[in-house]
Amino acid sequence: MSERETWTSRVGFILAAVGSAVGLGNIWSFPFQTATNGGAAFLVVYLVAVFLIGFPVMLGEFVIGRRSERNAVEAFRALGFGEWSIVGGLGVLSSFVTLAFYSVVGGWVLSYIVGSVTGGYLGDAGAYFGTVSAGPIAVAAHAVFMALTVAIVALGVTDGIERATKLMVPAIFVLMGGLAVWVSTLDGAGEGYAYYLSPDVGVITGDLAGIVPPAVGQAFFTLSLGFGAMIAYSSYLGRDDSLPADGSAIVVVNTLVALLAGFVVFPVLFAIEGSIPESGGAGTAFTALAGAFSQIPGGRAIGLGFFIVLLLAALSSSISLLEVSTSFVADRTGYDRVPTAVGLGVLVALVGIPTALDTGVLGWYNDVVFNLLLPLSVLFISLFVGWVADDQLAAELNLGSSFGNGFSTVWLWWIRIVIPVAIGGTLLLGIQSLLVKAGVLAAPIVLG
Ligand code: PFF
Numbered sequence: 439m440s441e442r443e444t445w446t447s448r449v450g451f452i453l454a455a456v457g458s459a460v461g462l463g464n465i466w467s468f469p470f471q472t473a474t475n476g477g478a479a480f481l482v483v484y485l486v487a488v489f490l491i492g493f494p495v496m497l498g499e500f501v502i503g504r505r506s507e508r509n510a511v512e513a514f515r516a517l518g519f520g521e522w523s524i525v526g527g528l529g530v531l532s533s534f535v536t537l538a539f540y541s542v543v544g545g546w547v548l549s550y551i552v553g554s555v556t557g558g559y560l561g562d563a564g565a566y567f568g569t570v571s572a573g574p575i576a577v578a579a580h581a582v583f584m585a586l587t588v589a590i591v592a593l594g595v596t597d598g599i600e601r602a603t604k605l606m607v608p609a610i611f612v613l614m615g616g617l618a619v620w621v622s623t624l625d626g627a628g629e630g631y632a633y634y635l636s637p638d639v640g641v642i643t644g645d646l647a648g649i650v651p652p653a654v655g656q657a658f659f660t661l662s663l664g665f666g667a668m669i670a671y672s673s674y675l676g677r678d679d680s681l682p683a684d685g686s687a688i689v690v691v692n693t694l695v696a697l698l699a700g701f702v703v704f705p706v707l708f709a710i711e712g713s714i715p716e717s718g719g720a721g722t723a724f725t726a727l728a729g730a731f732s733q734i735p736g737g738r739a740i741g742l743g744f745f746i747v748l749l750l751a752a753l754s755s756s757i758s759l760l761e762v763s764t765s766f767v768a769d770r771t772g773y774d775r776v777p778t779a780v781g782l783g784v785l786v787a788l789v790g791i792p793t794a795l796d797t798g799v800l801g802w803y804n805d806v807v808f809n810l811l812l813p814l815s816v817l818f819i820s821l822f823v824g825w826v827a828d829d830q831l832a833a834e835l836n837l838g839s840s841f842g843n844g845f846s847t848v849w850l851w852w853i854r855i856v857i858p859v860a861i862g863g864t865l866l867l868g869i870q871s872l873l874v875k876a877g878v879l880a881a882p883i884v885l886g
Pocket of ligand 1: 458667
């Protein structure tokens with residue numbers, strides 16, 4: 439087996455991890471979730487979830503990866519707890535299923551780049567979404583998006599992932615910053631900011647049970663937790679990095695991009711009347727934005743810039759999703775990275791086809807990942823870190839850390855008690871919502 443690669447620099451690792459974190463979750467879902475869930479009030483719940491629940495779990499994945507220097511499945515065995523490998527297996531499965539539908543949405547983004555150039559969505563934004571979101575065009579665009587993902591992963595950790603994210607992440611920032619400045623000049627920008635940022639506290643106090651699970655789910659998803667991606671990425675790290683410092687940087691930058699996305703989306707939506715979508719469902723973001731781009735001055739150019747940012751963000755995340763299974767299969771079998779990435783990419787593309795034919799199926803994949811696989815994986819990872827491999831992992835966190843040993847003690851107790859309780863509650867509410875949607879339960883039992 440060839441020698442395991444490592445990141446060439448600390449910045450390389452941070453940018454790759456930021457690339458994984460910043461994705462469709464930040465730019466496509468976050469602004470709409472915020473808007474429909476009480477504006478700035480949701481933001482507060484989300485920020486609490488990101489910093490107090492997401493960040494400690496991220497450190498948990500980092501120590502597992504760096505200590506073991508293995509992929510998400512074999513990491514558990516290398517630490518001496520082979521029976522926990524099933525948790526890594528759950529991560530591989532989740533990353534696989536997620537990539538299958540994530541790539542379909544990535545394909546939509548490609549179609550919207552084309553639509554910005556050709557003017558395809560200018561006439562009727564709803565009809566355009568109907569054409570590109572399900573059917574042969576969606577399947578073809580999904581295949582192209584997967585091919586791009588495979589190409590980067592096949593090139594390797596340093597020549598592929600690190601090099602690509604070093605270009606993509608700064609480009610996302612520059613383009614998004616430029617767009618935010620540009621759209622601030624649109625009529626209606628002020629109202630857009632007000633809508634985005636005014637806290638509607640009533641929504642939060644009235645429906646806490648409805649807000650907390652999506653906020654916690656979004657926090658895990660946006661930080662790429664639970665799928666083994668951060669385990670895989672940190673397994674290519676040297677010992678002298680301060681994990682708490684790197685983790686803080688990643689979480690802060692990821693949050694800034696999400697916030698910035700809102701500063702682009704809302705002025706655009708408020709530049710024309712009546713285009714605030716009722717719900718943040720799969721298609722609304724695309725139809726509402728494309729509808730607005732067709733009517734505002736310079737809209738097509740803004741649209742092109744926006745969808746390019748979305749593509750870069752989606753790609754820098756999808757490569758980390760594919761890296762989870764690629765590193766597992768390549769480590770395990772000793773196969774070369776290129777055939778491994780290609781083979782897995784083809785498999786993922788096939789699994790994604792039903793979601794490219796029917797947006798309802800896509801919604802189902804999404805619900806199962808969000809309500810079940812994600813919280814379940816994170817719950818097991820926290821139990822493993824807090825109660826099973828706690829001593830060696832707390833020691834690992836101290837290596838290279840600038841935060842002192844007291845930090846790792848507090849972190850360990852937090853991950854032992856607070857996190858499992860928080861996720862356990864989220865998981866129950868998530869399963870309940872799946873059962874209600876499937877018609878097994880007529881109405882919620884807990885906190886209905
Ligand atoms: N963090 C990505 C986003 O916000 O779109 C999604 C993601 C990527 C989740 C990689 C999980 C993962 F392993």
